[in-house]
Amino acid sequence: MTPLYERDRAALSSLQKLRFFPLSVTGGAGCLLIEEGGRELLDLSASWGAASLGHGHPAMRATIERALSNQAGASILSGTNEPAVELAEMLLKLTPGKDDHRRVWLGHSGSDANETVARVVPAATGRSRIMAFSGAYHGGTQGSMSVSGHSAQEGATKAEGLTLVPYPDSFRPFENDPTGDALLTHIERLLATSCPGDEVACFFIEPIQADGGLIVPPEGFLARLSEICAHYGILTVCDEVKVGLARSGLLHCFEHERIVPDIVVFGKGLGGGLPISAVVGPSWLMDHAPAFSMQTLHGNPVCASAALAVLKTIQAEGLVSRAQEVGRILTSHIAGATAQQPEVGHIRGRGLAIGVELIRKEDAEPDADLARKTVYRAWQLGAVFYYVGMNSNVLELTPPLILTENEAETGAQILAQAIKDAASGMVGDDEVAEFTGW
Numbered sequence: 001m002t003p004l005y006e007r008d009r010a011a012l013s014s015l016q017k018l019r020f021f022p023l024s025v026t027g028g029a030g031c032l033l034i035e036e037g038g039r040e041l042l043d044l045s046a047s048w049g050a051a052s053l054g055h056g057h058p059a060m061r062a063t064i065e066r067a068l069s070n071q072a073g074a075s076i077l078s079g080t081n082e083p084a085v086e087l088a089e090m091l092l093k094l095t096p097g098k099d100d101h102r103r104v105w106l107g108h109s110g111s112d113a114n115e116t117v118a119r120v121v122p123a124a125t126g127r128s129r130i131m132a133f134s135g136a137y138h139g140g141t142q143g144s145m146s147v148s149g150h151s152a153q154e155g156a157t158k159a160e161g162l163t164l165v166p167y168p169d170s171f172r173p174f175e176n177d178p179t180g181d182a183l184l185t186h187i188e189r190l191l192a193t194s195c196p197g198d199e200v201a202c203f204f205i206e207p208i209q210a211d212g213g214l215i216v217p218p219e220g221f222l223a224r225l226s227e228i229c230a231h232y233g234i235l236t237v238c239d240e241v242k243v244g245l246a247r248s249g250l251l252h253c254f255e256h257e258r259i260v261p262d263i264v265v266f267g268k269g270l271g272g273g274l275p276i277s278a279v280v281g282p283s284w285l286m287d288h289a290p291a292f293s294m295q296t297l298h299g300n301p302v303c304a305s306a307a308l309a310v311l312k313t314i315q316a317e318g319l320v321s322r323a324q325e326v327g328r329i330l331t332s333h334i335a336g337a338t339a340q341q342p343e344v345g346h347i348r349g350r351g352l353a354i355g356v357e358l359i360r361k362e363d364a365e366p367d368a369d370l371a372r373k374t375v376y377r378a379w380q381l382g383a384v385f386y387y388v389g390m391n392s393n394v395l396e397l398t399p400p401l402i403l404t405e406n407e408a409e410t411g412a413q414i415l416a417q418a419i420k421d422a423a424s425g426m427v428g429d430d431e432v433a434e435f436t437g438w
């Protein structure tokens, strides 16, 4: 343990720790993190997708310096500011929608954004039910956990009218039907019986289920689900917090599905490492009531400026097509480097949102122990990434959108070597014992 990590143990609460190895960061630049002691690590997580432009991007530094040098207050609760308004106007322009009149709510996190939606939609529609997917992670606050279905939050209180349904996973398909048709039939049956569709306010959807296992839905599934929702007047809420804003190889991940959600939620990469989130929705909903969902620093001009820098840099540096191309290269390198490793059961994703599912070669069951030892070994070898999944067995790669082709090749090599070393027993149970992950 480094001195900084020992101080972390002595001073910071474990309530907010999700640790996989003793990472002590003293600096960073681009896709590199600098560890205490000076070791450089290739960051293939970007802090769970938040550092979308990597670390210390010139556009971020310039815009934050400018915002701080003439700081326009700290909030939009009781007075507006230019960066917040400009950000809202840009999000309205960039986000496809069904309604001509829409509004933007600005928050701090994916959690408070999804919690806001989970509160306002039932209030504004008078419908008490909400549908969501098992495995979904919509946040870590009470209200966002209440509409989530991730195994790590099984103890959390769920919304009274919540109905969870399986997420379509072609690798472990519902009723052995990889097309998703059986699952759609199941959902339609619920809406016609025990979960009456005309009582359902909204359906929370991830266009790729990220924390549930980086699962890409079968072709056409979400389009058909959207049609079913429209039939019952159920609002579709697309949670783009992790896979949105260029990461998937399109600006919005839902565009792969050829759907136009009623409500879109942004977070993580929107702020490029600063805390900001957003909800884009119809004005009849987003203007339901004043002071309905507010926190003191919502819409602060510094974070709003950072978000503007992210959106402008995505456009200026062509990061959408870059994510598609470098994501293809990274996926190809991973597939090539692990082709002889039976522990790799499935490689999936879109753009720079990639999942590598680890299985027991004897029975193809999820191998959580291998996943936790692989991410620990990868850290020892010089790369940072974590695992996700309802069975904690899917390596998740969500690197900064500026990842280079060389870094992609290096990352794939480290990932493959880490799996090989972990599978050969190089990482002892005692080494990972304190890193409980999730």
Ligand SMILES: Cc1ncc(COP(=O)(O)O)c(/C=N/[C@@H]2CCCCNC2=O)c1O
Pocket (backbone or CB within 6 Å): 018, 048, 108, 109, 110, 111, 112, 114, 137, 138, 139, 140, 206, 210, 211, 239, 240, 241, 242, 243, 267, 268
């Ligand atoms: C699709 C999706 N929606 C909302 C959230 C919540 O975002 P915040 O953690 O910024 O409140 C998340 C957060 N995901 C978790 C954050 C906790 C650590 C585990 N890894 C994640 O990416 C998310 O992936």
